[in-house]
Amino acid sequence: MTVPTTNHTMSASMPRPAEAPATGGSRLRWALADAWTVTRRDLIHWANQPGMLVANLLFSVLVLLMFGFLFGGAMAAPGNYWEFLVPGVLALTMVFGVESTFTAVNTDLARGVTDRFRSLPMAGSAVVVGRAGADLLNSVVTLAVLVATSLAVGWQPHSGIGPTLAAFGLLLLLRLAMLWVGIYLGLVAKSPESVMALQILVWPVGFLSNAFVSPATMPGWLGAIAEWNPLSATVAAVRQLWENPSWSSESWLAMHPVLFAVLWPVLLIAVFFPLSVRRYRRLSH
Known part of the structure; x- marks a missing residue:
């Protein structure tokens, strides 16, 4: 959860080097130190005001239990539905995290916190990288709670x-990709209320996948879209790595899910990471 930062907090926490580092290695260390400061700031806010964090965790658990207990008996899936469902819900939660990232980034922008950061002698990428680090740690906690459930x-x-660990790595890679999507959209949106428009896009993308049912149960054209959904690639790869039941298909994507579970997020990061940094640097004062 993101709240305004006071001048006292900012002054005490942000590094204030006398001049820009001269070497590439020094610049990198400076940028990483600045990014960690921003990450720590967000973690402290969550620790002091954990309500939103707890609400997001409970929502994720509710989705898992609701689909498993309420709808599981009616779902068409190969094998045990719980084993089919869990990888889908874990991946879906990583995608839905784009909403919280978007809201946090845009709220900071609307309240002037981002302008305060930009007035400090810090690396230009630190704010967006720090935000990504905090949200990625949040996602690790979310995964831990969902796995325990x-x-x-x-x-x-x-x-x-x-x-097993490789599957968790793919889930976090998907979350990292969605982080940069959320950061970029948060920097270009007009207000935090724009999250409603984002939800209209994210929820159909999330459900138009193999997270809850096999694409083979859908109309042909719709099933083809679901198969090529980046979320479906991660879900299929995680099911394969965990040896959980999955949908069968003769498409090249279905036969190489791990490859696509890496390629899709890497492509998204390659597009939205530089866009996010460039957009942040071009924000008007």
């Missing part, structure tokens, strides 16, 4: 420690 209701991965 899933284990409690009977889900489990059937692979070794290596594939």
Whole structure:
């Protein structure tokens, strides 16, 4: 959750070097130190005002339990529905995180906190990178809570420690990609209320996937769109790595889910990371 930062807090926490570093290595260390300061600022805010964080966690758990217990008996899925569902909900939560990132970034912008950051002698990328770091740590906590809940209701991965950790890596890679989408949109949006328009886009993208049902159960054209959804690639890859039941298809994408689960997020990051940094640097005073 993001709240305005007082001048006292900002002055005490932000580094104030006398001059810009002369070497590339020094610039990198300076940028990382600045980014960590911004990340720590957001973590302190969440610790002091945990209401929104707890609400987001409860919502994610509610989605998992609702689909598993209320709709699971009616869903068409190969094998145990819980094992089919859990990878989908975990990936979906990573995508839905774009809304909280968008709101936090745009709220800081609207309240003048971003302008205060820009007036300080700090790396130009530190604010957006720091925001990404804080939200990524938030996502790690969300994944931990959802995995604990899933284990409690009977889900489990059937692979070794290596594939299991690789699956979590793919989930966080997807979240990292959506972070940069959210940061960029938050910097260009007019007000925090614009999140309603973002939800109109994000929710259909989230549900038009293989997260809850197999694309084979959809009309042909709709199933094809669902298969090529970046979310579907991550879900299919996680199911494969955890040896959970998944949908079958002869498409090239379905046969190489791990490859696409890496390519889609990397492509999004390659597009939206530089856009976010450039947009931040071009903000008007």
